[in-house]
Amino acid sequence: MTSHPHPDVDHELVEAAAEVARTRCRGDNHTMAAAARARDGRIVTAVNAYHFTGGPCAELVVIGTAAAQGAYELDTIVAVGDRERGVVPPCGRCRQVLLDYFPTIRVIVGAGEDIRAVPIADLLPVGYVWADHQIEADQ
16 A cells, blocks of 8 residues: 555545546547545546636536536545646636535645645635525634
8 A cells, every 4th residue: 555645635536537637638628637525435527628618627517527426515626637737726716616515625736745635715715705504614
């Protein structure tokens, strides 16, 4: 068994996203893969759908894919880029959506020895709150 410097990181999740990036991201339409760990332990994967009009990022596609599979609670998420780019942090839109849908989700960010899992709120400090469940969680 391999020892990892950050035991709080779901390395199986990172590997799942990396495998999808290696095998499914081709050309300019699909350049990012995401993997999320559902509360029941399942891993759900997806790829982005790039389009100049603002096609959805892989993190957003994985939210819909998880719901289609009956996984409505996600604990951890990671995105990995094609061409060996490694872990890529979520964009601003994805950070806001993740906070709104899953206020306690952890996001895997960083590279190499610096890879770590952080609460979504750490990536979007003083975020906009529009959902009642977020206000209740903050109190």
